[in-house]
Amino acid sequence: MIRSMNEKFVQKKGFGTPLIKCLTKCKKGEKTKVIGVNAGFRAKKRLANLGIVPGTTIKKKTEAPFHGPLEIIVKGSTLAIGRGLASKIIVECSEICNF
Amino acid sequence: MNKKGKRKRKKRSKRMLPLERVYQKRHERKLRSKVSSEKRAIYEKEDAYKETINIALAGNPNVGKSVIFNQLTGLSQTIGNWPGKTVEKMEGYLNFLGYHFNIIDLPGIYSLSTYSLEEIVSREYIISEEVDIIINVIDATNLERNLFFTFQLLELEVPMILAINQMDILRKRKIDLDFKKLEKIFKLPVLPVVAVHGTGVHQLLEEAIELVIYHHPHSHYIEGGKNKHEHLSHDYHLREESKIKIAEERSTLKFFQFPDLSSVISYGKEVELRIKDLVKLIDEYRDYFSQFNYPSRFLAIKILENDEEIIKIFNFDDKSKHIIKIAEKYRKELEDLHGEDINTIISSEIYNNIHNIIEKTVLDYTPETIKETLAEKIDHITTHSIGGYVILGLVLVGIYTFTFIVGDFLGGLVEELFMNLTIPIYATYGEDNVWVKLLWDGAMGGFFGAIGGVLVYVIPFFLIIEILQDSGYLPRAAFLMDRVMHAIGVHGKTIIPMILGFGCNVPACAGCRIMETEREKKISIALTSLVPCAAVTTVVLGLVGRYLGLGWVLFLFIINFSVILFIGRILNKVMPGESTELIMEMHDYRLPNLNVITKQTYMRSKEFIFKALPIIIVLGIVLEIMLIFNLLEPINIVLSPVTVFWLGLPIVVGVFLIYGILRKELTLVLLAILATSMGLTILELMTPIQMIVFCLVTMLYIPCFATIIIIAKQTNWKYALQISLMEIAIALLIGGAIFWGYSFFINL
Structure with a gap:
């Protein structure tokens, strides 16, 4: 889904780089902005209550090995988020990156 | 103040000359009687008015609600540094300034929506008429997230006090809050609190009186108001007058007028x-x-x-x-x-409002501190992709070695003491005296067996578990283990009750409430009940560890954990539904508070002493009586097909395994009593292979009675029964396999 959206962006605006990616693709220590959450109703509500809403700055602190969860900093506090859920959080691509 | 003054006076009087002291005392008595009569008069009048104020402590998880609760009520609600400790609302009482306070500690929640059962329950409780006032506890170091919940509480329009906790940590970071502005914004009392030290905790109650009784939200920050004591709650005379006034007004002014906060919310x-x-x-x-x-x-x-x-x-x-x-x-x-969907819209609106407030009230805010604090460094190491696992392994091994070393040393001392005491007693009263058998071998044997065999292991064990809890390591373990736990159908949070289960399965199974779905809760409970608790560990360490060495202990534990993995995989397949994803807040590390740790360790050990020790002593006597009248035989014979034939154990242990359901450590303690009364050591009673099988069966064969009850309470009786039967089957299967495998090899 992200791929198709990115392709659309690239075609529309003529940029050479994709504009969005999922949170799991971020590097350690990278800071980005949330674009949207592509999850079910309940998960979305839960994340929204914890402050993960479009426009929030999010910093990826670290991730556990073997496809483990991610540690992120949102609204000044640290959250551990399972990888499956993190891959549904779509963030801005701040720099040139592969997806 | 009064108490302190009295104590000082007492100290001074000790140093005085006798005659002087008499004068001083007489003078004091006069003074005291005058003061107390004055006060008594006030209190007597007050008794007629004595009112109850119902306070509910609400807020995000792990902000210090339970710490404040303990400070106020003197009770000992579990506290630690991980979200979800308070599983059920807890009630406590206290009398302060002549009022009766009824304080309720609610479980921590993030919002008043209906994501989890706790949220629904808390919301309904807060809105019910049982609550006069809410104290919203807020973590100062995490203001933005905490205020989200505050905003939701404001919508409920219940009288509220904002208690901003952990101000000491915030100030250490060179950040401060503008309380004056905060009060102006919220039009409600906002108080700084340092709950661990008890700073500002009682001001909360004063403020509660102001709000509930006088309907008068008091501001601390009136210019020039410092000289005058503004609190109505402290002014006894004014209170009398205003009480009458209020009694008149009550008919018209029934409720506290919640301030108009439309501009804020x-x-x-x-x-x-x-x-x-x-x-x-x-x-x-x-x-x-x-x-x-x-x-x-x-x-x-x-x-x-x-x-x-x-x-x-x-x-x-x-x-x-x-x-x-x-x-x-x-x-x-x-x-x-x-x-966007509606929840996202409303949540972002609230977070926008919060952002505005934070910009106005947080002073000296440096967004990213340049220097990495020690807590952050430790956090970095303990969540590192290699170092983290090494540390996790070291922590788990460390729990056992520490317990074993301390327990073994103290246990040896106690045993020696018992032996040394036995010799003169046998010498004076005779070894075959019935009373010596009953009271010394039975009761005192049980007592010393419980202290030397169990308590010496239990105390260091609880101590280290408390340190782990209070430091904030547990969420890191959950973070690291998330991937592994997904293989057995739950997410990383399950590791928290499981680690606590090393201490005692009962609170650990209750702690499984932190799991979000019913399915995960059930799997977590089943797995947690299989974790070797302190009692089981003492049996293993005290028997196999002491007589066969730590290597065999490790062997037994590996079998136990493989069973946990295996059961997890099966339950994951059998139970309908899918596992959910981990969402968990990771709080900063903090230095464990010595006071808290010693107190909690004491409370837990005390429970063991007062609950288990009497049982052990009584059972020790009962066992001796049964030995005298040969009553053990029939029970053991009934059990012998299982114990002797299938597991290859000595016939005498049959009845101990039944006692073990009550408390697992009884299996070892009673074995020790039997050995003493038969004049044997345990080594003469059991062969090494029998010890291993015996310990393994003790580890696995059934959750103890209290655990079964808590499982039934958390889920239902059917599930508790299923778990018990499953564990008996597994214990018999593996125990039998080891025994038959061993005899097969011997015969080769």
Whole structure:
């Protein structure tokens, strides 16, 4: 889904780089902005209550090995988020990156 | 103040000459009687007015609600540094300034929506008439997230005090809050608190009196008001007058006038307009809605959010159902307008408002501190992809080695003491005296066996578990183990009750409430009940560890953990549904508070001493009686097909395994008593292979009685029974396999 959206962006605006990616693709220590959450109703509500809403700055602190969860900093506090859920959080691509 | 003064006076009087002391005392007595009579008069009058104030402590998880609760009530609610410790609301009482306070500690939640059962329960409790005032506990180091919950509480329009906790940590970071501005914004009392030291905790109660009794939100920050003591709650004479006044006013002023906060809590234009429309509709229908205690605005927001519980309220008649339809229309409009779902829209509106407040009130805010603090460094190491696992392994091994070294040393001392005491007693009263058998071998043997065999292991064990809890390591373990736990159908959080299960399965199984879904809770409970608890560990360490060495202990533990993995995999396959994802807040590390740790260790050990020790002593006597009358034989013979034939154990252990269901450590303690009364050591009673099988069966064969009850309470009796039967089957299977495998090899 992200791929198709990115392709659309690239075609529309003529940029050479994709504009969005999922949170799991971020590097350690990278800071980005949330674009949207592509999850079910309940998960979305839960994340929204914890402050993960479009426009929030999010910093990826670290991730556990073997496809483990991610540690992120949102609204000044640290959250551990399972990888499956993190891959549904779509963030801005701040720099040139592969997806 | 008064108490301190008295203590000082006493100290001084000790140093005085005798005659002087007499004069001093006489003078004191006079003084005291005068003061107390004056005070008594006041209190006597007060008794007539004595009022109860019901306070509920609410807030996010792990902000210090339970710490404040313990400070106020002197009770010992579990505290630690991980979210979800308080599993059920806890009640405590205290008398302060002549009022009776009824304090309720609610489990921590992030919002008042209906994501989890705790949220629904807390919301209904707060709104019920049982609560006079809420103390919203806020973590100063995490203001933004905590204020989100505060904003939701504000919508409920219940009298509220904001207690901003952990101000010491915030100030250490060179950040401060503008309390004056905060009070101006919220128009409610906002107080700095350092709960661990008890600073500011009792001011909360003063403030509660001001709000509940005098309907007078008091501001601490009136200019020049410092010289005058402004608190009505402290002014006894004024209180008398105003009480009368209030009694008159009560008829008209029934409720605390909640301040108008519309400028603070209102949302963006589009959302606000629709909410106002809905409020209008609901207000028209006030007769019906007033019975639910919810304010109209709260109802409007929640119906717009499509809250399941609130929709139930609206599903009443045509007119109220009509409101649902309008709300649906509005929700659609908003979602189309913003391109987001309604929860996201409202949450971002609230976070916008919070952001504005934080900009105004947080002083000296340096966004990213340049220097890495020690806590951050430790955090970095303990969540590192290699180092983290090494540390986790070291921690788990460390728990056992520490317990073993300390316990073994002390256990040896106690045993020696018992031996040394036995010799003279046998010499004076004779070894075959019935009373010596009953009281010394039975009762005292049980007592020393419990202390030397169990308590010396239990105390260091609880101590180290408390340190782990209080430091904040547990969420890191959950983070690291998330991937592994997914293989057995749960997410990383399960590791928290499991580690606690090393201490005692009973609170650990209760702690499984932190799991979000029923399925995960059930799997977690099953796995946690298999974790070798302190009692089981002492049996293993005291028998196999002491006589065969730590290597065999490790062997037994590996078998135990493989069983846990295996059961997890099976339950994952059998139970319907899928595992959910981990969402968990990771709080900063903090230095464990010595006071808290010693107190909690003491409380837990005390429970062992007062609950288990009497049982052990009585059972010791009963065992001796049974030995004298040869009553053990029939029970053991009935059990012998299982114990002797299948597991290859000595016939005498049959009845101990039954006692072991009561408390697992009894298996070892009673074995030790039997050995003493037969004049043997345990080594002569059991062969090494028998010890291993015996320990393994003790580890696995059934959760102890208290655990079974807590499992039934958390789920249902059927499930508790299923778990028990499953564990008996596994224990017999593996125990038998080891015994038969061993005899097969020997015969080769």
